[in-house]
Amino acid sequence: MHPETKLLMTRMIEDAAYDEAFARLLQSFVAEKERERSSWARITVSAHYMLGGNSPQIERMAAVTETVLLALDLMDDLQDQDQSDKPWMRCPAPVALNALLALLMGVVAELGELQVQGRALVQASRIVARSINGQQADVTDTIATVDDYLRMTQEKSGSLFRFACFMGYADTQVSDDAIVILHELADCIGLVHQIQNDMRDIVRVDEKNDLLGKKRTLPALYLLSIDDPAFRPFQEYYEGTIPKDAILLQKKAIIRMIHDSGCLEYCRVVQSVCLQKAERLYEQLPAVSPWKETFRELTFASFLSGS
Template identity: 45%
Template sequence: MNEAVHAQLNELVDELVDVPEFNHLLKTFIRDKAGERSNWGNITESTHRMLGGNSPHIQRYAALTEMLILSLDIADDLQDRDNDTKTWCQCPQELALNAVLAFLAGAFAEIGRLGGETIGGGPDAGQIASIVMRSVNGQYRDLAVTAETEEAYIAMVADKSGSLLRLACCMGYSGLKLPKETVDQLDELAIYLGIIAQIDNDLNDLLRFDTKNDVFQRKRTLPVFYLLEDDDESFPYLRQYYGGELSQEDFIVHKQACIRYIENSGCVEYSRIIQQLYMKKAEALLAGIDAVSPWKEKFMEANFIPVTTA
């Protein structure tokens, strides 16, 4: 998150929240988010400018993107209960939930206000709400572990994570006069980028061997599906654990053997191959969109797409 967007977020909180203690809490959460490698606002701005947009409110739109994503991040961490390092997980849960409501309501109030004051219109609040709702649907399917196959998991990720990228892009292009074909390309591109990002998260959470490890949490992700479908019987404890035959305490006894099994299984290499397939689709879509430099390159950098392939 760049300094200008951070300042806009603090300004928004000052405009929306007049309770000093609550104002301070929200700014603490924003500061925590600003310390991450957060590119959501950059994606919104680069999308807007690469498509020829020049709104004087683009920094505010970028800040609203960050505010919406932050509200969903807080909700996600409260639901998963696996990220104790975040400030919103260290305060009373009821206050963190109130912050989620404040960020959501505040963001949509400001989107509505700007839309009424901006010549030509800005981001459409109804459209943004629909995208957020799609992500929430995907989050439910993730929490309820409804995906029983790799294909179902990818579809869930497209909703949960792909919708967040679509949100960031839509906050940039909504209000611009674009051909429907371009909008469809951007939406499809965002879904692919969300899947790519989620695969990165899948691998990070598989290869960390603490309580946040997806295997210990019995989560079903792309590399985990690969492991569960593996015919290698050298480590039967994984299927037994996912099948409920082993408790977590009994499974952790085999932690070192599990680490070796994961490293030798090929699940990482398989996941990277799938990721590259979606990357190639994303690159092809982006190449077909008429976009302005250097903002097209900035969009690619914000999404970690190799610029040399453009």
């Protein structure tokens, strides 16, 4: 996190949290976000300049991006009840919910001061609402097919990248055509990142393992679709006929099975298709160098070099 971003987030928190202990708690959340070395604010800045922006307020806009993403991180972890090492998971849930609301109210106040209003405010709200709708599909276990997964992921994760980009182009003269391309690109980037996370989480050996949580991620959907007796314990666990304790006893064997199943290779193929589309959209994007290249480096270039 850029030092100026942290400073601006601190100011937003001071305006939103009057209680000293509450403010310190929120500052610990920002410090945790800083340790993640997230690129959300830098994506906003690079999107702004690559689309011809020159606003003196762009760093404040970038701090709004980082704060909204922090609030959505809190929401995600509270819903999933994982990431027990995070400071927002170590405090009582009612306190964490108050913190989430304080962060969002700080954002609303900052957007008002930045004169983000009218159509721009509507667009920002709809992008965040789209992500929440994707999150709702995820937490209510309505994912049954790969198409469901792709749609949900574009809404949930793609919208995060859309929002980071929106905060960059909100006060530029970018064309509607360029916005359409950028939003499609953001959805591709969100898919690539989420598939990577899902491949990592399906083979974890701790409680964060998506298998133990019965999450219908892309690798899980692949495994659920295989008609092979070797995969029946996995499938029966999802159906509820095998208890979690029985799966825990076989966890290492099941993780070996996952590695041998071909599901990770399948996910990499889907990732590759997303990356090819991202490259095509990126080439179509009318943007200014070197910021256009910076945007690519921040969002999806690392997946290309690693493929």
